Amino acid sequence: MTPGQSTALPDTTVTRQALIEACLWMNERHLNQGTSGNISARVGEGLLITPSGVPYEDLSPDALVTIPLTGQPKAEGPKPSSEWRFHQRLHQARPDMPVVLHAHPPYCSILAVQRRPIPACHYMIAAFGGNDVPLVDYALFGSSELCENMAEIMSDRHGCLMANHGATVLGETIARARWRLEELETLARTYLFSSIGGAPHILSDAEIAEVLVAFQTYGPQDQGERKA
Structure with a gap:
C-alpha cells in the first residue's frame, strides 16, 4: 500500500484525553505494562506524545508533550517519551497515518524475543x-538506528514487531490504532498456539491480495474521535 495524503488530528482537549484513554486501555486490556508503552498523534505541524515515566493514571491533557515533526524537542518543560525519536521518524515516513502506538503486548513480545x-x-x-x-x-531503544529500521519496515505496513522489544502500530485515527494493537496481539497468540504440535497453514499471496481489497473498508471507520 502506498502512503497517501498527509493528515493530522486537531490539538484539542478531546484529542489529548483520547490519547490518555488509549494508554489506560492498553494496560486494562493487558496489552502493556506500567509506563512502557507510548502514543503520539500528529497535530498541525508537530506531534503530541505521552511524557516520559508518568503513570497513566496521573496523566492530564496538559501533561502531553508537544514536539516538532523534525528536530529536537524543547529543552525546558516535561520530557517526551524516551521513544520520541522513532515516533517522530514514523510520522515523517507515513504522513497518511497520524497516530503511532507502541506497547509491549505479551504474545507479540514473545515473538519479538524469538525474532x-x-x-x-x-x-x-x-x-x-x-x-x-x-x-x-x-x-x-531511543537510538537513531532504531528510527531508521522502523521507518524502512513501516513504509508499507501498518504494524510491526520489534526484535527483543515489543510492537508498534499505526492508525488513521486513535480508534483504529487501538483496534490494530489488539488485533496484532490476537494474531500473535494465534500464531504461537497454532504452532504447538504442528504448523499453521499459511495463506497464499493471492488469497491475501483478495483480503487486502476487502479490508479497504474493514475495521473502525473514521467518524471522528469521541466528542466532548
Missing part, C-alpha cells in the same frame, strides 16, 4: 497492510 515475524496464518494479517507482520531488527 519471528508473523506470516499469513490468518486473514487478519491484512489489517497490517500486507502478507505478514514484519520484524524490525534490534537496535537500542
Whole structure:
C-alpha cells in the first residue's frame, strides 16, 4: 500500500484525553505494562506524545508533550517519551497515518524475543497492510538506528514487531490504532498456539491480495474521535 495524503488530528482537549484513554486501555486490556508503552498523534505541524515515566493514571491533557515533526524537542518543560525519536521518524515516513502506538503486548513480545515475524496464518494479517507482520531488527531503544529500521519496515505496513522489544502500530485515527494493537496481539497468540504440535497453514499471496481489497473498508471507520 502506498502512503497517501498527509493528515493530522486537531490539538484539542478531546484529542489529548483520547490519547490518555488509549494508554489506560492498553494496560486494562493487558496489552502493556506500567509506563512502557507510548502514543503520539500528529497535530498541525508537530506531534503530541505521552511524557516520559508518568503513570497513566496521573496523566492530564496538559501533561502531553508537544514536539516538532523534525528536530529536537524543547529543552525546558516535561520530557517526551524516551521513544520520541522513532515516533517522530514514523510520522515523517507515513504522513497518511497520524497516530503511532507502541506497547509491549505479551504474545507479540514473545515473538519479538524469538525474532519471528508473523506470516499469513490468518486473514487478519491484512489489517497490517500486507502478507505478514514484519520484524524490525534490534537496535537500542531511543537510538537513531532504531528510527531508521522502523521507518524502512513501516513504509508499507501498518504494524510491526520489534526484535527483543515489543510492537508498534499505526492508525488513521486513535480508534483504529487501538483496534490494530489488539488485533496484532490476537494474531500473535494465534500464531504461537497454532504452532504447538504442528504448523499453521499459511495463506497464499493471492488469497491475501483478495483480503487486502476487502479490508479497504474493514475495521473502525473514521467518524471522528469521541466528542466532548
